Amino acid sequence: MLQNSIQGISKSIFAVMFLLLMVSNSANALQESDIASQMKTNIDKTTDLLQDKMIQQEEKNLKIFELFDPIFDYSSMSKIALGKNWKKLSSQQKVDFKNVFTQKLKQSYIDKLQLYTDEKVIINKTEKLKRTRIKLHTVLVGKDQDYKIVYKFHRTKKNEEWLIYDVEMIGVSIMKTYRKQFSEFLSSNTFDALIIELNKNITTN
Amino acid sequence: MKVFLVLFLISFNLFAVSPPVSKYLNTTQQKIAIENKSQDSLEDEFDDEFDEDEVEVNDPFSGYNRSMTYFNDVVYTNVLIPVSTGYSEVVHVEIRQGISNMFSNLVFPVRFVNNVLQLKFDNALEETGRFLINSTIGLLGFFDPAKEELEWQAHNEDFGQTLGFYGVGPGPHVVLPFLGPSNIRDAFSIIPDSMLNPTSEYFYDLPFDSSNGIVLNGVFYINKASLHLGEYESLKKDAIDFYPFMRDLYEQNRINEIKE
Numbered sequence: 001m002l003q004n005s006i007q008g009i010s011k012s013i014f015a016v017m018f019l020l021l022m023v024s025n026s027a028n029a030l031q032e033s034d035i036a037s038q039m040k041t042n043i044d045k046t047t048d049l050l051q052d053k054m055i056q057q058e059e060k061n062l063k064i065f066e067l068f069d070p071i072f073d074y075s076s077m078s079k080i081a082l083g084k085n086w087k088k089l090s091s092q093q094k095v096d097f098k099n100v101f102t103q104k105l106k107q108s109y110i111d112k113l114q115l116y117t118d119e120k121v122i123i124n125k126t127e128k129l130k131r132t133r134i135k136l137h138t139v140l141v142g143k144d145q146d147y148k149i150v151y152k153f154h155r156t157k158k159n160e161e162w163l164i165y166d167v168e169m170i171g172v173s174i175m176k177t178y179r180k181q182f183s184e185f186l187s188s189n190t191f192d193a194l195i196i197e198l199n200k201n202i203t204t205n
Numbered sequence: 206m207k208v209f210l211v212l213f214l215i216s217f218n219l220f221a222v223s224p225p226v227s228k229y230l231n232t233t234q235q236k237i238a239i240e241n242k243s244q245d246s247l248e249d250e251f252d253d254e255f256d257e258d259e260v261e262v263n264d265p266f267s268g269y270n271r272s273m274t275y276f277n278d279v280v281y282t283n284v285l286i287p288v289s290t291g292y293s294e295v296v297h298v299e300i301r302q303g304i305s306n307m308f309s310n311l312v313f314p315v316r317f318v319n320n321v322l323q324l325k326f327d328n329a330l331e332e333t334g335r336f337l338i339n340s341t342i343g344l345l346g347f348f349d350p351a352k353e354e355l356e357w358q359a360h361n362e363d364f365g366q367t368l369g370f371y372g373v374g375p376g377p378h379v380v381l382p383f384l385g386p387s388n389i390r391d392a393f394s395i396i397p398d399s400m401l402n403p404t405s406e407y408f409y410d411l412p413f414d415s416s417n418g419i420v421l422n423g424v425f426y427i428n429k430a431s432l433h434l435g436e437y438e439s440l441k442k443d444a445i446d447f448y449p450f451m452r453d454l455y456e457q458n459r460i461n462e463i464k465e
Contacts, residue, residue, distance in 0.1 A: 080251050108443050143305075144302060165251070170461070172453075172458050172461075177457070179255055180449070181446065181453075185445050185446065198445075
């Protein structure tokens with residue numbers, strides 16, 4: 001019996017070690033407590049870059065995406081944007097869509113950043129909606145009005161890191177607008193036509 | 206004593222040590238199973254948030270709305286944007302901001318009444334304080350010391366939001382000439398708001414003084430557009446089909462404004 005309990009204890013030690021291993025494995029991923037501070041660092045660096053007149057536009061874009069690529073969940077965004085149409089795609093089509101949609105999102109983001117002059121960004125509080133969802137509330141102080149921008153994070157199942165799956169500007173969810181547009185487009189057009197449509201207007205890279 | 210100790214160890218083993226381990230192993234197994242299963246259906250976990258694409262949009266005027274969106278686009282692209290671009294090159298940004306502040310200060314009665322109608326008395330009070338301070342110290346509203354010094358924020362509320370607050374639905378989407386996207390509820394609401402709005406033509410005795418309102422409105426829109434140059438063009442690029450895209454932006458934004 002004593003042996004039994006020793007076995008139990010060694011089992012639990014094993015479990016704790018396993019747990020520690022898991023935790024340390026995802027240590028460099030974005031943690032819940034770091035969301036606000038990490039985003040503040042990223043946004044500060046971005047506004048500094050945008051105001052720096054010595055750097056070429058293309059180099060700026062590259063540097064900005066170095067900051068944001070690790071925290072934007074382009075895979076989930078692609079799935080959300082297509083909704084029920086996602087399941088109908090072949091795996092090759094999924095890859096194609098993810099690539100072109102990621103480009104589209106980046107292009108749109110860069111277009112918006114080019115409108116930036118010297119506006120201040122205020123990082124407000126994070127709001128935990130449920131175990132795997134957090135909203136980060138920010139405000140862009142515009143020339144004649146303030147814009148509420150909300151970054152929506154989810155915790156991935158794989159690495160348990162927090163990634164952005166949607167951005168809301170003045171109450172408009174970017175993912176909702178794409179989802180609606182794509183479902184409307186695909187109700188009367190083919191998937192290939194959508195890829196062609198998305199390839200228009202893309203100039204980066 | 207020895208028996209007690211053994212019993213204690215057994216119970217420790219049974220209830221304190223083993224169960225968590227087996228529970229833990231169980232959940233990891235479950236987790237792995239779920240993960241494998243959901244590799245391809247990850248969107249399911251987002252479906253509670255994004256299920257609205259199934260909902261049919263109430264849009265009986267879509268034909269008219271499309272034409273009006275096109276008409277407005279021609280007006281914005283060929284008149285409003287070039288004129289406000291030229292204006293922005295002549296008038297310094299701080300003066301344009303001041304003009305925008307003055308207009309905003311004049312529209313105080315609209316915000317005040319609609320805040321009161323929605324029982325947002327704190328906001329109505331803050332609005333009143335802003336109006337008093339900005340009209341005097343802020344030189345007829347040109348400056349905004351209430352916000353800069355006292356952090357008193359403007360609380361934009363209009364009659365459409367008031368109706369929404371009391372549960373009135375938006376009704377069909379309507380694109381208005383020059384003004385852009387709206388819906389039946391919000392378009393109707395322009396009338397009561399205009400009666401409280403000194404910059405609107407309805408505020409004056411019709412028809413004699415109505416030209417004042419029209420000129421003021423012209424200045425208002427050109428000045429406003431000059432503070433938002435490039436935004437319209439950038440939005441247009443995000444759209445696959447411009448009209449439903451704008452309709453969606455408008456309705457999502459209004460739902461959010463009513464909620465706040």
